Amino acid sequence: MLFTDVFVEPFAQHPQWATFLPVPAPLAEGENPGDLLPGRHLQRQARPTDTANKIWNRIAQRINAYPYATSDQCSEKHYRDVFEFIRLNTGSIDRFVECGVFQGGLSILLAGCALEFDFQLDLVDIDPAALNATFHRIRLTFPEALPRIRLFLGELPNYVKACVREPDFQNAVLHHDGSHRFNIVVRDLASLFYVRSKLHAVLIQDTHLRHSDPAKFCFVDAAVAAVFGLDLKYQPIGVTFHATTFPERLKREGEHDVYFVGGLSEGMMIPLAENNFLYPHALHSIDDFIAFPAPQPT
Numbered sequence: 001m002l003f004t005d006v007f008v009e010p011f012a013q014h015p016q017w018a019t020f021l022p023v024p025a026p027l028a029e030g031e032n033p034g035d036l037l038p039g040r041h042l043q044r045q046a047r048p049t050d051t052a053n054k055i056w057n058r059i060a061q062r063i064n065a066y067p068y069a070t071s072d073q074c075s076e077k078h079y080r081d082v083f084e085f086i087r088l089n090t091g092s093i094d095r096f097v098e099c100g101v102f103q104g105g106l107s108i109l110l111a112g113c114a115l116e117f118d119f120q121l122d123l124v125d126i127d128p129a130a131l132n133a134t135f136h137r138i139r140l141t142f143p144e145a146l147p148r149i150r151l152f153l154g155e156l157p158n159y160v161k162a163c164v165r166e167p168d169f170q171n172a173v174l175h176h177d178g179s180h181r182f183n184i185v186v187r188d189l190a191s192l193f194y195v196r197s198k199l200h201a202v203l204i205q206d207t208h209l210r211h212s213d214p215a216k217f218c219f220v221d222a223a224v225a226a227v228f229g230l231d232l233k234y235q236p237i238g239v240t241f242h243a244t245t246f247p248e249r250l251k252r253e254g255e256h257d258v259y260f261v262g263g264l265s266e267g268m269m270i271p272l273a274e275n276n277f278l279y280p281h282a283l284h285s286i287d288d289f290i291a292f293p294a295p296q297p298t
């Protein structure tokens with residue numbers, strides 16, 4: 001199938017694929033949640049705590065108290081811009097959906113925001129280890145946010161299908177940092193067509209990213225254009241490099257590298273009220289975008 005990602009296939013064999021997971025069992029005392037999903041470039045948290053915004057500072061202090069180093073995958077500016085978006089939309093967001101959590105770099109901020117700004121938080125990932133690692137990180141930092149959080153194992157179209165008839169799914173915002181492959185991101189964004197009246201905005205990361213391996217088809221910004229068109233209305237978020245940049249710390253010996261294209265923003269904030277879905281067409285259905293459905297009961 002065109003939309004099948006070989007990387008996803010092994011995860012889709014999980015018996016709870018395309019469902020909300022039960023609350024994970026507690027970890028042993030002293031166990032590092034990050035060990036559930038090892039990452040590279042581990043760093044202790046050092047979010048600024050002296051900004052002009054007291055709410056950010058409060059959240060940042062608690063994030064920084066985390067006792068383990070983590071592999072957070074977006075720039076500090078990206079996290080700050082996501083916070084700023086939430087702050088500006090205080091009271092208008094009922095549900096935040098994060099697709100692609102890894103070790104919870106953004107999720108931990110969203111958990112703090114869920115408490116401060118009163119919304120529900122759905123975390124979506126294909127990898128149960130990422131969902132578990134993130135859940136336990138949140139448990140150590142914002143335990144009182146856990147009742148607001150659900151973990152969904154699957155791809156974004158699976159999640160959309162699960163939520164499309166939920167009466168509580170409304171006034172939602174999506175952050176996308178899952179697959180970066182052109183066809184998969186097209187498919188993910190296209191699936192949002194089926195919840196478009198319940199979604200305020202899509203925030204998407206790595207729109208400046210390319211991979212030196214052409215087979216990776218890393219074109220998140222082009223996927224956005226495929227779905228929303230070339231006259232897209234968006235606000236840049238995150239970092240924009242003046243020139244194309246090959247970050248030293250992302251280099252892998254003897255392997256292909258990722259790099260950032262000069263002049264393109266790290267992320268985009270796309271308000272749905274100001275944009276149209278040029279794709280999909282009314283003849284499509286959500287099932288056309290689901291590569292790996294939930295296992296059928298036997």
Ligand SMILES: C[S@@+](CC[C@H](N)C(=O)[O-])C[C@H]1O[C@@H](n2cnc3c(N)ncnc32)[C@H](O)[C@@H]1O
Nearest residue numbers: 072073100102105106125126127130177178179
């Ligand atoms: C770059 S990381 C996310 C980093 C995170 N936003 C942060 O702030 O650190 C990408 C995550 O997306 C997940 N992923 C990859 N392909 C996916 C897909 N098709 N659907 C959902 N999640 C996916 C991976 O398992 C991984 O956890």
